[in-house]
Amino acid sequence: MRTRFDQELGKLNVELITMGALCEEAIGLVAGALTKGRTVQAADINALEVRIDHKERDIESLCMKLLLQQQPVAGDLRVISSALKMISDMERIGDQAADIAETLQYITDTEAESKSHIAEMAAAAGRMVTDAVSAFVSKDLHQAKAVMAYDDKVDALFTQVKEGLTAMISENPKNGEICLDLLMIAKYFERIGDHAVNIAEWVMFSITGRHCEAETAGR
Numbered sequence: 001m002r003t004r005f006d007q008e009l010g011k012l013n014v015e016l017i018t019m020g021a022l023c024e025e026a027i028g029l030v031a032g033a034l035t036k037g038r039t040v041q042a043a044d045i046n047a048l049e050v051r052i053d054h055k056e057r058d059i060e061s062l063c064m065k066l067l068l069q070q071q072p073v074a075g076d077l078r079v080i081s082s083a084l085k086m087i088s089d090m091e092r093i094g095d096q097a098a099d100i101a102e103t104l105q106y107i108t109d110t111e112a113e114s115k116s117h118i119a120e121m122a123a124a125a126g127r128m129v130t131d132a133v134s135a136f137v138s139k140d141l142h143q144a145k146a147v148m149a150y151d152d153k154v155d156a157l158f159t160q161v162k163e164g165l166t167a168m169i170s171e172n173p174k175n176g177e178i179c180l181d182l183l184m185i186a187k188y189f190e191r192i193g194d195h196a197v198n199i200a201e202w203v204m205f206s207i208t209g210r211h212c213e214a215e216t217a218g219r
Helices: 002-036 042-069 074-104 114-138 141-171 173-208 213-217
Strands: none
Touching: 002 042, 002 074, 002 114, 002 173, 042 074, 074 114, 074 173, 114 141, 114 173, 141 173
16 A cells, blocks of 8 residues: 555656646746747747646646545655645746736837846746755755745846846836836746745645744745
8 A cells, every 4th residue: 555655656746847847848938038039929838827737736636636545644744735735836837927928028129138137037936946846856955945045046136127127217218118017027037936935845844844934034
């Protein structure tokens, strides 16, 4: 019985890795469109969002199966409950990537320096998501903490974006509309980073049995 349960837990890990990879692909798609000045094809990002939503439901079903058909001990319950929390954050990441794609449709080509900082934010956020899921699979507490610490980089880049866009508006008020759109996109990437931190916190809970919101708030 335990062997079968472990096999199902292994399947859960694979499914989480797949969902994380889909999130990273969605982030990369909108980030690439931003830096190359192209519009994201709605069909492409919508297809990814649908796949992420389907993967969330698949993982939910697998977790329910593990809870109802097997006999999980306390450590197993932490892993399963953490996975259920993680996929909720990953689903939101997919939604926010779609929101970014929608906003990109209203941005005309611009050489704003802030775009490079937003691209850095996107790369950092994508890395955080990947590393957080990897930490769950490998039960790596150090990697989970590193994800939370890396959020400082995303926040610092967001501050740079705000300052750069404010300067653009000061120089030419006609830049106001595009600057607001870019700021909104930067805010979405910041939120994606926050979701990655949430995932890392649940990774820590799955390993230690403690949820560390208070701990991270003081870092």
